[in-house]
Amino acid sequence: xxxxxxxxxxxxxxxxxxxxxxxxxxxxxxxxxxxxxxxxxxxxxxxxxxxxxxxxxxxxxxxxxxxxxxxxxxxxxxxxxxxxxxxxxxxxxxxxxxxxxxxxxxxxxxx
Amino acid sequence: xxxxxxxxxxxxxxxxxxxxxxxxxxxxxxxxxxxxxxxxxxxxxxxxxxxxxxxxxxxxxxxxxxxxxxxxxxxxxxxxxxxxxxxxxxxxxxxxxxxxxxxxxxxxxxxxxxxx
Numbered sequence: 001x002x003x004x005x006x007x008x009x010x011x012x013x014x015x016x017x018x019x020x021x022x023x024x025x026x027x028x029x030x031x032x033x034x035x036x037x038x039x040x041x042x043x044x045x046x047x048x049x050x051x052x053x054x055x056x057x058x059x060x061x062x063x064x065x066x067x068x069x070x071x072x073x074x075x076x077x078x079x080x081x082x083x084x085x086x087x088x089x090x091x092x093x094x095x096x097x098x099x100x101x102x103x104x105x106x107x108x109x110x111x
Numbered sequence: 112x113x114x115x116x117x118x119x120x121x122x123x124x125x126x127x128x129x130x131x132x133x134x135x136x137x138x139x140x141x142x143x144x145x146x147x148x149x150x151x152x153x154x155x156x157x158x159x160x161x162x163x164x165x166x167x168x169x170x171x172x173x174x175x176x177x178x179x180x181x182x183x184x185x186x187x188x189x190x191x192x193x194x195x196x197x198x199x200x201x202x203x204x205x206x207x208x209x210x211x212x213x214x215x216x217x218x219x220x221x222x223x224x225x226x227x
Binding site: 030032034036041042043044045046049051087089092093094097101102103104 | 115142146152153154155156159201203205206207212213214215216217218219220221
């Protein structure tokens with residue numbers, strides 16, 4: 001089970017690009033890297049997922065180096081509504097998994 | 112498409128009372144999960160069900176039981192509630208199964224439980 005490490009908190013200003021890095025040194029061959037966003041009083045919401053290299057969707061990009069021991073979530077031009085907790089999860093959900101969510105990264109976007 | 116539906120949304124129990132939290136998903140997912148989240152903390156896995164007919168303990172299973180009633184429904188039971196079980200409970204599901212190792216988790220909106 002891959003353990004992840006990410007910063008506890010980050011501050012940014014509206015319009016800036018935010019990069020949140022997650023370390024996962026013991027990632028296994030079949031593991032995927034998935035990022036979730038959680039607002040207060042809501043369940044986590046899927047943002048983006050990758051296996052290797054770079055993935056981009058309409059809300060974020062995910063950069064994964066060749067060794068896959070870390071990943072970086074990039075949020076372009078953040079707004080106040082991006083203030084949330086961001087979780088990095090690493091694993092293979094083929095047969096369900098005992099995922100351990102860390103405390104996540106609390107992103108505060110300031111005006 | 113409702114996704115993952117949890118009932119009830121809020122519940123207050125007295126110590127020693129029992130209750131069942133209900134969860135249903137309409138995405139035909141194989142795997143389902145129960146998490147708890149304490150204030151300011153990350154989510155901790157209580158139990159999960161990789162497929163219909165199977166259940167496994169997670170990180171914090173003590174004081175809870177689960178039932179995978181069918182493919183759609185996964186319930187969590189507190190037999191004798193304790194104040195330490197005051198928390199927000201989230202149910203999640205994922206596609207699971209061979210070839211779906213990367214299928215993400217889909218979460219419900221949670222049940223806020225207070226035990227006095």
